[in-house]
Amino acid sequence: MKKIIYVFCAACLALGSCSTGEGAAGAAARLFGGSSEALLFLNCRAASEDEVQFEFSRPVKIKSLSFEPNITVVLIEEGSTVKVRLNEVQQPGKEITADILAEDPDRNTINVLIQFRARNNRMPEIVINEICTEYSNSAAGKKEEFIEFKMKSDGNLGAIRMVIMGNTDATKKTVYEFSSAEVKKDEYAILHLRTFDQSNKDEYGDNLDESKGLNASPTARDFWMPGETKLLHKTAAIYVLDQDDRVIDAVMLSENADNWWTKDYFAETAEFLFKQGAWKSADGKICGPKDAVISAGTTNTRTVCRDETVEDSGMAKDWYVTAKSSATPGKLNNPKRLN
Secondary structure (H helix, E strand, O other): OOOOOEEEEEEEOOOOOEOOOOOHHHHHHHHOOOOOOOOOEEEEEEEEOOEEEEEEEEEEEEEEEEEEOOOOEEEEEOEEEEEEEEOOOOOOOOEEEEEEEEEOOOOEEEEEEEEEEOOOOOOOOEEEEEEEOOOEEEOOEEEOOEEEEEEOOOEEOOOOEEEEEEOOOOOOOEEEEOOOOEEOOOOEEEEEOOOOOOOOOOOOOOOOOOOOOOOOOOOOEEEEOOOOOOOOOOOEEEEEEOOOOOEEEEEEEEOOOOOOOOOHHHHHHHHHHHHOOOOOOOOOOOOOHHHOEEOOOOOOOOOEEEOOOOOOOOOHHHEEEEOOOOOOOOOOOOOOEOO
């Protein structure tokens, strides 16, 4: 999930003034030939299994650097992109906190505390396989919305990100980021989009029957979104990202078969997924609502399913809405169709 970045800045000048804005510090910086612009931290990324890169708005020297958990640093290459070589390969998708203090040639300093995930070069080929858009609360108990995945190869889920854009949210939202978990080809995993109680446990270990719930599976990995806020709607864009912001798989849903999206952010997302080669219309163009999977008629037991007997085309023809009582979280999709 999205990490909080704490940044502390100061422009340290001869007269003892500490500021990164205009005013006395800016005037003094210009007087001595320096820059009055604030030194900015731009990004942090795991470039490889043993290298982390920190990007700044201009070249810097590193005054101090530490990691939690503790990791020994072998080499630091300074500049506007600081390259840090670690002493060993980290666990794929392992969550790490970096505390870095940097200084530019004008003695402006910046202290950044940031969380990131170790590089995962073993991400599996993964597809979105079943989508439950509706919540229910009956005498039998509560059933949450869910997204099921199927593994098309062996690998590790660490640092794979799940994005859902719903019809009430105009921003791209990473709703879940996986920690390290080994998976095998043809296995299923379920991301449940609400958590009801302590029995809803993330299954990162070997026990696949640890998590309880009406939609939990005893044979597939179950993962749970905290809280009970509705995240998924019948009109939505759902996609999976790797650590380089490349789309691994995607699906677009629409409740209505209209020609044009009523929200600009859906049109923008359709164009983004088209350019990534992840989703398109039947005639090979950018997806409109009529080119999405039509989700009208879905319930908590009538889910949107991928046809597991065909190759992924990145088009709506691969998908269908199941018949009543045909949801199969963690199992082969039910071939019975609503229409």
